[in-house]
Structure formats: C-alpha cells, structure tokens
Amino acid sequence: MALNSLSFLAFLAVVVLVYYIVPKKIQWAVLLVASYGFYLSSGFDHVVYIIATTLFTYGAGRLMQHFRDKQKLEIAQMGEVTKEQKRELKKVVAKKVRTVQVVTVLVNLLVLAVVKKYVNFFIGGVNDVFSLFHWDASLPMINLIVPLGLSYYTFNTIGYIIDVGRGKHPAEKHIGKYALFVSFFPSIVQGPLFRFGDVGMQLQQPHKFDFKNLTFGAQLIMWGFFKKLVIADRVAPIVQHVFSPGFTDYNGSQIFFGVLAYSFQIYGDFSGGTDITRGAAQILGIELPVNFERPFFANSMADFWHRWHASLGAWMREFVFFPVMLCKPVTALSKKVRMKFGPHAGKIVPSVAAPFVVFFLIGIWHGLTWQYITNGLYNAILISSSVAFAPLFEKMTKKLHINTETFSWRLFQILRTFGLLCISRTIVKAPGIKEAFRMIKAMFTSFDPDFLLGFDGEIYTYGVDEKSLWVVFFAIMLLLVVGVLQENGMKIRETLSKQNLIFRWSLLLGLLAVILVFGAYGPAYDASAFIYGRF
Amino acid sequence: MDRILEILSSIRADIDFEKEEKLIDDGILDSFDIVSIVAELCAEYDVTITVDMLEPENFNSAAAMLALVESILDED
C-alpha cells in the first residue's frame, strides 16, 4: 500500500476511528494490529523478517536488562561494599552487556547486508578475481526479496539496542509494545527514524482525541500529497529520460535540466512521503521527528545534511559519529596531534576522519554501488574540507571585504550549495559512474541557454509537455514561498488556524483542487482513442 | 567556571556561553563543536567522557558541562 494512495487514506481513516473508540488502555494494540495489517498488504513473505528482527532484538534487550538487574540485586545483597568492589562488579556486567550489544548489532547489520544484496557486491568482486585468473568458477549471487522498510526498522532496532546498552532506558518488557515500536505503520515505509525513548514511549501512552491534531495532521498529509503528486511525480518523466542509459545528448544544459528535475523529484517524493507519515502519526497523537527542514535553503553542505533526512543524520551522529570521535584511538591521536601541532590541528584530524566514516555508511545505506560510495566520498571531502579550511575562508572573506551578513551573500551560499548538490545528485543518478563523470564534465563545458529557456521547444520533448511544465514551475514557486515564510519563523499551520474561516477554507480547498487536478495519478488515457473507434 | 568558559570561547568565540542555556536544544553548537569541547574538557580536567554522557542536558550550558565534569571526578 503506497503512502500516496487512496487506499492508504481509507486505511488510515478506519484506524483512526477504531483508535479513538476503543478504551485508551488498548490503543497501542490497535496500532500494532494496524501496523501488521499494513505490513501484510505488502506480501506475506516480508513479514518473516520483521518478526525475526523483533524477537531477536527484544530478546537481546531483555538479556542486557537481566544482567543489569542482577548486578543491582547483588550489590544490594552484598550490603556494605567498597567503591572498588562496586566498580569491579560494574565492569564485569558492562562487559557482558557490551558483548550482547555488539553481537546483536552485527547480526542486524549482517541481515541487512545479505538481504540488501551488499554481499553480492563482494561476491561479484570475488568472481571478477576468479575470471581474472581464468578460473572456471563463480560464487552464486544471493537474491532475496527486500522486505518493506528493512533499512528503517533495522536502524531503529540498532538504536534501541545501543540505548539499552548505554542505560538510557530499561529494555521493554512487553513484546507486543516492543513489536509496535519496530513496525509502526506510517513510518515503516520511508522513515523517519526514531528512538525508543521518544516515539517508542509515545506509542504506548494513551492518546485523547484532539481536534487540532486531526486538522493539523490532515493538512500535513495534504501538503505531502501536493509535493509528491504535483511536483515529484510530474517531473519524473524528465528524470527518467535524461538519466536513462539510452540518453547520449550530453549537453550541459540538458543534463542540468535533468538534475534540476531530479532534485525536486527526490525532494518532493521523500519529504512529501515524510509529511504524509508525520501527518498520519499526528492524527494518532504521535509526534514523529522532523525529517526535512527546507534543504533548498541550506547555506553549506553541513547545513544541508542537518536539513535533509535529519533523522538519519541524528542517528549517524548518535551511533556512529560520536562513538568514532570519542573512541580511544581517535582521542589518543587527537591528543598527540594537539601536543605537536597545536589546538586547531588537534580539532581537524578527527573532524576530517569522522565524516568519511559517516558518509561511507550513509552511502552504502542507500546501496552498495560505486556510485553511492563515490557520492559518500564526495560529501565527506566537502564537509571535512569546510571544517579544515574554515579559518582560511574566514580570512579570505575578511580580506575581500565581503559582508557576510547580507542577503546577497546568503543567496550566494544557497546557490553554491545547490550547485554542489547537483553534482552529488548526478553521481548517484547517472546510469553508471563513467556516465556520471561525463555528465558533470558536460555541465561545465557546454551550455545551451536556448534549451533551458524553452526557445527551441526541445525542452518539452523530455516527457513533460509545456502545460505540465508550467504547472510544475508554479508548484515549485509555491514550495519556495512557503519555504521562505518558514525560514522566517512562520509556523504555517499555526498562522493559518488564526485566519478567517473564509480565507482558511479557500486556501485549503484551493490546495485540494490543485492536487486533484494537477497531480500526476490515475491511469493515463489517450483522448483520441475515446472519440474514435469502430462503429 | 572561568576555566570552562575560557575553553568554550576558544572553540566558538561568537557565542556568549555565560548566558546561553540551550546550546544543544537550539542548535547553537553543532556536532563538531561538541566533539571539540569534549576533547578539550578531557584534556583539561583529565577525565574520560564517554558516548553515553553525550546527553543534551549535559551540554546545554556551561554550568551543565561543569556539573558533568565534576560528577565524573566525583565518581573516581
């Protein structure tokens, strides 16, 4: 069941109705049943994986909790103990907990790697070596179906295991409530990622019906539909056209047009889907973390990654970046460098190293291909260098007498970031890594403004006709206007709720009409075929 | 307290650490800053700050950071 489908809305309506009718005590059970119902609609064979992960991580959590509880009990029974003894006992328990934690995380990651065919990347490599030596042997590729939301629930459960290991919260005792945390239906499709201590607890709590949650949630869903149907799905043919392997017209402006379309497609698709997810959760009284904060207004790559898929960024920061930065080898190295080369260098060395780890992981999270790995590297280099050269840049802007507090400077930063991103997108979206480099080269070497301005009409032959292109243009303008208002601190839905009824309703109905008329959905038709025909 | 303020302003000179109470919650410090601060604090006070201590409430203000360091020193 796709999030942007009528059946999802109908499903949600039924769930909401039941959710607020049943006694508050069993609301969580309604969500659990709904989540599994939703999950099953994607196929029966998928559900095996999520149940296995749920049981496995639940058990691991309970085991860690068991060690902890036993330790407490022992300390209590020992009566008078010295600090030393206490610390010794803690150390033993910490080691056990740590073992469970590491094994669980590794097993989780291994499942992810096998199912998402990462393993095939290595098998392919081994086979390449075989054929290099003309050995008549090859390892079979493993091809399993990828169950719905595998990456998302795997990361959520890893977060849970680490949090329990760190003692942030006790392990969940109730298997049903834990299963709900793993499978919560709107966010299983494309996130956002969340923590057990936050959303996991919200899911268990009773929720009273709240009119504001209903209207705000519905509005967010509508906005999500707008992004997905009117922007993302409308420009999809352009992206398909430019980035298909058959496309050889490597003129810079054509590529740029494709990348531009892709930027809005992926944003509309991903953030629109998140809006629908968060809106649906809000109607149920559950607040999911914000995942997108107007990434088009980012003034640096680092800023972009705070605004784009923020829940993954937060996850990476919490469970990869900080642990890497604070692990003993890195701190020791940092200390050494600091002693030798001074504090700035001491800061740089780990700061340069960590983004590589994080972006390598983000890269392969999307898929283990050379394109994703290259893109991860590209982002890591940009971010590391911005940290490393920060003092240099500061000096330069001072020397050139650039006022960094102006709108024009901000605009420059935004456009620069967008340009850098376009390159990143091309790396990922091109049919292959070689094509990606050719495309990027084309963008810098040949440019045909006539094409982009539509003078020669070629721009309308990329699968989206002139009328549709205008619709998309105005839709993006609306998106940017709303973005500017939000950047300036306006809370759109709050502000809207304070307006006059007529204004408010006209705006909402207008948006609804725009989605219904201009959205790309439903079976396409050939009008001429309807008019003619035999008889 | 002065010692900690000195460390903090050596990392981010543009922030008034005496007044700010929501350094993390308001996103004033980014993750690189936090890591630098942790490294400085560890070096200065000779303590070990582990990942599980990286809670927003431990880093929202200079006072909170001082409290964190003191609690670790206490433990030892």
Next chain:
Amino acid sequence: MKLKRILGCVAFILIACVMMTVLCDLLELSNTSNFDKRYETFRNLEKDTVDAVFLGTSGVDRYWIAPKAYEEYGMTVYPLAIESMPTWLMTNVLKDVFRYQDPKLIMIDARSFGQSNVKKENMEIFARRVLDSMEMFSLNRIEAGFKTMRVIHETFEDAPAFDISYLLSFVKYHDSWKDDDYKITNNLGSKEHEYGGFYITGNSTKIQPQEVRPYDFDLYTPLDPVTEESLYEILDFLEDKDVEVLFVDTPQLKDDQEVGRGNTLYKILEERGVDYIHFLSEDQSESLHVIDLDYNRDFYDAPHVNYYGAEKFTDYFAEYLDENYDLPDRRADDSVKKDWDGRYDAILDKIKADEKKKNSANK
C-alpha cells in the same frame, strides 16, 4: 463547541464535494459526437412523455430521425444511443430509461450483439462512453462501474479487478487540461442536444457507393460469451416490465462474423418469443427496396447510412411503428412541444449548411 466543530467539518466536506463535482464536470472528456448530451437530453425530457425508446449504437443514432417521426405522426420515440454501447451495460441504461420515463415499447439495436470483445482498450473506451454519460453519483452508475470492471477483468486477466476510475472517472480524466484541444468552455454551456438524439456526423452528407455482399442465412457463429450473458440479462429484465420489445437490425452490409452472430441472435429471440425485424435477404440489395435504400447513394460506409439513407429509413420505420404499435399523437401536448418542436427544422438547417459547405469545397 464540540457540535460547532462537527458541523464545521461536515460543512467543509460538503463544500469539498460540491467543488469536486464542478471539477469533474469541467474536466470531463469532450467528445465530438455529443453522446453525453444526447443522454442527458433524454434525462431532461418531461417525465412520462416518451412512448418508445430506441436503445443502441451508431446503428440507431445515425438512422432514426426522431424529430421527423414526431412531426409526421406525433410519436415520441427517443434514440438513446451511444456509439458501440456495450451489451453488458444495456440493462443499466434500461434502468435509467424506466427511472425517467414509462415507455410502452423498447427497441433494441440488434447489431450490438454482433460485437466481439477482442480488444481490452475498446471494451474500456466503449464502456466509459456510457458510464460518462450516466448520472455521476447514481447507484445505477456505480453498479455499472463495478459490472464493467468485472466483465473486463473476466475477459482479460491482466486487467485489474478493481479500478476506482470506473466509479470516479475524474481519476482518469483529471489530466484532460493537458490535451491540446481541451478548452474549459467545451464543458460549460447548455447540455441540450438540439437534434433530439439524431447524430449528424461529418459524414452525414457523404455518399459512398457500397459493394453488395450476399447474405448466408445458414451461417451460425456463437455470440461472444459476455454478449450472450448480457442478452439473457436484458431479456429477463424486460420480461419483468410491462412493455413491448422489438429487436431492430438496421440496414448495413455485414461481414461474415456479423452475419453468423446475427442469425444466432434471431434463433435465440425466436426461442424466447421476442419480436425482431431486419432488412436482410440472400441478395442483400433486394430487401432494401422495401425501404427504397440505394447502396450507391444512401451509405457513407458499409455499416452506416448517410443522412439521405436516414430519411428513407425513418420514413419507412415511422410508418411501420405507427401501423404495428399503438403510439399516441402527442403534438398537442404542451409539455411535449417544448422538448420536440423545432428539432427537425434544426436538423434540416444543419444538413443544408453542410451541403452548401461541401459544394463550395468541391468547386
């Protein structure tokens, strides 16, 4: 406060529904043959003033000049025809007929039963013409939509078992603003069909001599399964109504497939004791002398008469109906007058204009 909110929600949803209806109307596919207008005009006729309904396909709307028969005999016989109307939707159309009118006679175009459903696209197109013409939110329309889904799915396995756009055509048509010939004005304005259900095509004044083929009365081809099932459904439906039924096979040159199916149809009708009329003989040209049709002058293609053929057919068939059925003369009835008067003149004017255009083009 709570009540106010609920009322607010209800009001909002109502307004949204009204908006939706308007949008559906504005974005409807426009069609050159106005079948939706002809259907809607039927719905808008004064209640219980239509004595007979001629249900069918292009074998009806190009043949039966209803306003002419009205002018001459005062009979109100409306051609409720949509090109290639699928047989499985005929009972639904009939339900609409009895909802608005109380006819004494139902005539059904026999050529519909010669159809075979070999192309999925055509099944969809033909069905949508009917669905789009029916009232948007009627139960009958919904039933017809589900029926269409079932029939197409049963005939072609790869067709979806459920497709919401059969219930809510907006899902399919909302993109029509993209079409080059879409104009918002197409769907505004009067839904009145000024020729009283008679369809004047661009070919109405065209004359195309036809080659006469022999007709084999011994050739039997089974009906398409969907068609056969529909036939029994229609016959059962009409049996329950207090109404006379006549199947009419309007003149055309049939191919072998149609000949064989036609014969099968007559056999079934004879078994069921249902009246039918056709204009066939072993030499297809001979029988046409009855209506004085001329294959060299009165057709624009093999399955269709032109306007001149339609005049002759109407002359003959109106007389036939007048002699065999007890249809009242309604020319004095004011409520009928407003719906029927002047229609025939409009047709004559249009044909004259078309002839003039054609002549000047020929010069």
